[in-house]
Amino acid sequence: MIHQFYQRFAKHLVAMVLLTQLPLIGLALSARTNNNVEAWMPESSPARQRYEEFKRTFGVEEFLLIAFDTSQPNAPGDSMLESVCGRLERLPGIRRAMSPDRMRAIMREFQVPDNVIEQRLQGLLISRNGPLVGIAASLSDHGLAHRTGTVADIREVLRYSQLDTDHTLIAGSPLFAAELDRLGGKEANAVYFTVTLMICLGLLYYLIREWKLTGLVYGVTLWTINATTVLLDTFGVEMNFVLSSIPVLTMVLTMSISVHYLYYFQEALDEGAARPIARALQLAWWPTCIATLTTCLGELALSVSDIVPIRQFAYAASFSSLMAMVAGLGLTPALLIVCPTLPRRTSNSHNQGLWLANAIVSRSPKIVIATVLLTLVSGIGLSQIRSDMTVSEFLPDQSKVKRDFLRINNDLASTEDVEAVVNCGTDTLPFVEKLKLVQRIEQRLRQHPAVDQTLSLTHFFPDELPSSSVELARLLKRAADRHSQDEFTARGQELWRISIRVRLNANCTRSKLLEELEQELQGEPVTLTGMTALVDSAKQEIFNSFGQSVFMALGLITVAMMIFLKSIWRGFLAMVPNVAPLIWVYGTMSWLGYPVDIAIMLSGSIALGMSVDGTFHFMSRFRYHQRCVESQNAASLASPEGRSPICSAEAGARHALMESSIPFIQATLTATAGMFGLTLSSFAPTARFGWVMIALMLAALGGDVLMLPALLHVTNRRRKIVAENPATPSDSATAESVAA
Numbered sequence: 001m002i003h004q005f006y007q008r009f010a011k012h013l014v015a016m017v018l019l020t021q022l023p024l025i026g027l028a029l030s031a032r033t034n035n036n037v038e039a040w041m042p043e044s045s046p047a048r049q050r051y052e053e054f055k056r057t058f059g060v061e062e063f064l065l066i067a068f069d070t071s072q073p074n075a076p077g078d079s080m081l082e083s084v085c086g087r088l089e090r091l092p093g094i095r096r097a098m099s100p101d102r103m104r105a106i107m108r109e110f111q112v113p114d115n116v117i118e119q120r121l122q123g124l125l126i127s128r129n130g131p132l133v134g135i136a137a138s139l140s141d142h143g144l145a146h147r148t149g150t151v152a153d154i155r156e157v158l159r160y161s162q163l164d165t166d167h168t169l170i171a172g173s174p175l176f177a178a179e180l181d182r183l184g185g186k187e188a189n190a191v192y193f194t195v196t197l198m199i200c201l202g203l204l205y206y207l208i209r210e211w212k213l214t215g216l217v218y219g220v221t222l223w224t225i226n227a228t229t230v231l232l233d234t235f236g237v238e239m240n241f242v243l244s245s246i247p248v249l250t251m252v253l254t255m256s257i258s259v260h261y262l263y264y265f266q267e268a269l270d271e272g273a274a275r276p277i278a279r280a281l282q283l284a285w286w287p288t289c290i291a292t293l294t295t296c297l298g299e300l301a302l303s304v305s306d307i308v309p310i311r312q313f314a315y316a317a318s319f320s321s322l323m324a325m326v327a328g329l330g331l332t333p334a335l336l337i338v339c340p341t342l343p344r345r346t347s348n349s350h351n352q353g354l355w356l357a358n359a360i361v362s363r364s365p366k367i368v369i370a371t372v373l374l375t376l377v378s379g380i381g382l383s384q385i386r387s388d389m390t391v392s393e394f395l396p397d398q399s400k401v402k403r404d405f406l407r408i409n410n411d412l413a414s415t416e417d418v419e420a421v422v423n424c425g426t427d428t429l430p431f432v433e434k435l436k437l438v439q440r441i442e443q444r445l446r447q448h449p450a451v452d453q454t455l456s457l458t459h460f461f462p463d464e465l466p467s468s469s470v471e472l473a474r475l476l477k478r479a480a481d482r483h484s485q486d487e488f489t490a491r492g493q494e495l496w497r498i499s500i501r502v503r504l505n506a507n508c509t510r511s512k513l514l515e516e517l518e519q520e521l522q523g524e525p526v527t528l529t530g531m532t533a534l535v536d537s538a539k540q541e542i543f544n545s546f547g548q549s550v551f552m553a554l555g556l557i558t559v560a561m562m563i564f565l566k567s568i569w570r571g572f573l574a575m576v577p578n579v580a581p582l583i584w585v586y587g588t589m590s591w592l593g594y595p596v597d598i599a600i601m602l603s604g605s606i607a608l609g610m611s612v613d614g615t616f617h618f619m620s621r622f623r624y625h626q627r628c629v630e631s632q633n634a635a636s637l638a639s640p641e642g643r644s645p646i647c648s649a650e651a652g653a654r655h656a657l658m659e660s661s662i663p664f665i666q667a668t669l670t671a672t673a674g675m676f677g678l679t680l681s682s683f684a685p686t687a688r689f690g691w692v693m694i695a696l697m698l699a700a701l702g703g704d705v706l707m708l709p710a711l712l713h714v715t716n717r718r719r720k721i722v723a724e725n726p727a728t729p730s731d732s733a734t735a736e737s738v739a740a
Contacts, residue, residue: 002333003278010337014216017223017331024226031229033181034238044306047537050529054419057490058497062147063138064154064172065415067408071131072167080161085135087157093143093150098136100125109478111471112462123413123453123501130411132169139174151178169404171415173531176391179401180241183683189244196248196677197222200255203673207259207666209343216335217258224254224327228320241394241683242309242598243316245690249606250320252674253295256613256667257288257328262342263663269344277333285329287620290564291613292325294557298609301553302602305545307538313602357657360709361650367710371703375580378587385586387543388595389535396682413501414452418517419530420445420498431476431493435461438496444520445500450508456498457488502532510536546601553605554579557612565619573715574619577707578611581699585692599685603692610671611700614664618708621659626652626716649716653709661705668701 066084068076076084078101085097100121107117118126125134143150151174158164200221205214225247229239237243264283268276299321302314336342360367395402409415422441424434439458445451461479466472488497502513510532517528554575562571582604589600629648675697678690 002281003275006277006333006337010334013331013334014338017220021219021223021226024223024230027233028226028229031233032238034240045537045541047529047533050527051531051534054421054529057421057495058487061138061487062144062172062174063136064151064170064174065134065136065408065413066154066158067132067134067169067171067404067412068163069131069167069169070133072165074162075167076161076163080163081133081135084157084161084163087161088135088137088154091143091150091153091157093140093146093153094137095140095143096138098125098138100133106460106482110460110462110475111466112460116463120459124455125413127412132408132412134408134412143174147174148178148181151175169408170401171405171408175401176395176405179395179399180683183241183395189681192677192680193247195680196251196674199673199676200251200670203670204255204259207670208262210341213335213339213341216339217255217262217332220258220327220331220335221251221254224323225250227327228323231323232316232319237312237316240309240312241686242313242602244681244683244686245602245678246313246316246320248674248678248690249317250324252671253321253324254328255670255674257324258332259666259670260284260288260663261329261332262336263666265336265342266344277336281329281333287613287617288325288329290560290616291610292321294560294612294616295321295606295609297556297560298553298605298607298612301549301556301605302545304548304552305601306541307545307598310545310598310602317606354658356661356705357654357709360657360706361654361713364653364710364713367706368714371580371707371710375583378584378591381587381590382583383590385590386595387539387546388597389539389542391535393597394684396684399682414503416502416504416532417530418500418502418514418528418532420500420517420521421527421529422496422498423525423527424494424496425525431479432465432472434493434496435465438498439463441521441524441526442498444524445498445517448513448517448520450502450504450513451500452503453501454498455501456496457486499530510539542598542601543596546596546604549601550582550604550608553608557608561612561616561619564616565623570619570623573711574615574708575612576711577703578608578615578700580707581611581696581703582608584699585695589692597685597688599689600692603689603696607693607696607700610697611703614660614667614700614704615708617663618656618660618704621656622652622709622712624652625655647713649713653713657705657709664701664705668697671697 068081070076078099081099082101085099085102088094088097103121103125104117107120108114112120122128125136127133137154139147139150151170154170155164158168201214201218204218205211208214208217228250229247232243232246233239239246261280261284265276265280267283268279271279273279296318299314299317302317303311305311305314392402392405405415420441422438424437435458438456442454442456442458445454461475466475489495490497500517504510504513514528514533514536521528557578558571558575561574562568565571565574586596586604594600626648629651672694675690675693678693679687681687681690
């Protein structure tokens with residue numbers, strides 16, 4: 001029935017792929033993207049809830065800090081800075097621009113002494129020890145909705161003012177968002193994705209050795225990538241940096257399944273099957289479905305995360321795995337009907353598999369000892385594993401945006417801030433008393449060594465208010481007149497806001513800083529929030545989700561293996577070579593000091609799900625050949641000749657390796673070649689995800705080809721040689737070949 005279906009509809013399926021290829025490419029290129037970093041933060045954490053409440057109370061405030069190096073020739077003077085501020089405020093995306101002179105004028109209006117003014121401006125808009133001065137440009141609602149366009153408008157103003165030089169620096173979250181959008185754009189990703197496609201095309205030809213069929217398999221792979229992207233966009237999934245690896249993952253899985261099917265087709269030809277298309281599908285469908293199921297389980301384990309893009313990745317990756325299975329298993333047979341040019345296997349692959357099998361099985365005890373020791377040493381490093389969520393590390397080292405950020409952060413003003421919300425109560429506490437309360441809290445905050453500067457409404461008042469009631473009344477009258485410009489109080493001055501600029505280092509992390517500030521302010525009516533607190537919450541969520549997702553994937557896949565192998569012991573034993581590679585890679589990373597970030601978090605459960613594919617294939621062949629040898633041994637013991645029995649575990653491991661080792665290596669080469677393209681991405685987490693996935697898949701290959709056969713041989717050496725069922729003729733024939 002299957003053979004007749006493909007004989008009748010193969011050309012229709014291939015024509016469907018060819019005719020819809022270009023429309024799908026166009027739709028895939030127009031898929032929506034969203035790289036808003038705030039969307040990466042945990043949704044239900046207390047830190048996120050406090051931050052959302054802060055935004056509702058004080059409004060969303062994002063600003064860009066534009067810095068100028070006054071030590072350079074033609075550096076802008078005060079009049080030029082004022083002119084730039086005026087031009088910036090005429091932009092639809094800018095609500096207010098503040099230069100040092102503008103802040104001086106406001107403070108002088110409120111009778112702040114000049115020496116205090118200069119002291120307060122240092123670390124905000126004036127460098128303490130360097131030549132930098134800055135302009136703070138706050139975004140309007142239009143600017144928040146169009147960050148990329150607003151950044152482009154600001155650069156145009158600087159170009160018009162002849163200030164768009166290498167000595168003009170810009171930093172701020174809107175610029176990061178614009179740069180992330182640029183790096184996540186199709187133009188920036190086109191290079192590494194094109195390189196990936198070229199590498200995979202060459203690898204496909206190396207495996208198939210025929211250009212026409214290679215081109216058709218390659219076309220089906222591209223069709224699956226584009227169809228998956230279009231369907232995800234139709235379902236409302238917006239592409240972002242986390243999801244940017246989905247096309248590569250789809251490509252890797254589709255190619256792997258297609259190559260597996262072609263291998264089974266060659267095996268059917270070697271068997272002399274009358275209908276090799278149907279026979280290959282009969283051999284391939286069950287292990288492919290099991291492999292897809294375990295891959296989906298590993299991917300769905302990521303859905304435990306509270307970070308939205310990671311949950312989206314879990315569902316999108318599972319969907320792409322199903323699409324890869326449908327396309328690879330459903331369309332590849334049609335390609336062989338249209339283009340029946342796949343060459344037969346040569347004897348070289350059999351000889352290579354035989355040599356490798358003999359080398360591994362004969363050294364099983366040494367391999368087990370070596371891999372167990374490696375696992376123990378690497379496992380010790382896991383105790384030092386840590387997480388990180390530094391947004392600036394998302395950018396490549398050569399990025400001007402990153403260089404500007406580091407220069408401004410070091411020489412002008414820290415861009416890492418914590419927001420403190422002071423609740424002055426709803427009673428009739430006078431304004432002056434509220435002012436003194438906030439001043440006292442600020443003084444306590446500035447005692448912390450990591451606090452670089454603070455900014456609040458008190459910044460615009462003198463430290464000592466006028467003693468004359470008349471002068472004080474005039475001062476408060478001026479404050480009341482500027483109430484519409486007040487960004488530091490809310491709810492009728494019930495809530496006061498203090499922006500705390502902090503400098504973090506290896507000795508003072510976000511978590512430690514927040515903990516120490518909370519201890520310092522214990523008993524005060526203060527709540528700490530802001531992006532720093534939110535990023536710290538995200539870092540903790542990444543670390544927790546990493547462990548939860550890996551253990552969840554491990555549990556689900558272990559149960560699945562026990563069910564499929566019909567043995568608790570075999571299921572447990574089969575998972576050891578899949579867990580060990582994770583320990584090797586992550587333990588080594590911990591020893592080397594690499595932290596777990598949002599990209600590396602994705603790799604563990606995905607690699608675990610993909611590596612079980614090879615394990616299930618090997619265990620199926622091992623069990624089959626072990627039963628054959630045990631049946632032969634039982635027959636030999638019962639015969640008058642009484643031939644000495646052979647070790648069923650050794651023979652089963654050797655024969656399973658002969659059949660599986662070369663396909664394992666080919667599948668791993670296909671997957672690593674696809675992942676290699678990710679390492680060329682300008683977005684650092686994507687590149688790290690590619691490198692870690694390559695390391696995990698190579699380690700998984702070692703687990704499947706080295707550790708698993710050796711473990712099965714060593715742990716089954718004392719197995720009693722008794723057959724539960726009599727051997728079938730085919731089993732006996734296979735057993736004879738194994739014994740030989």
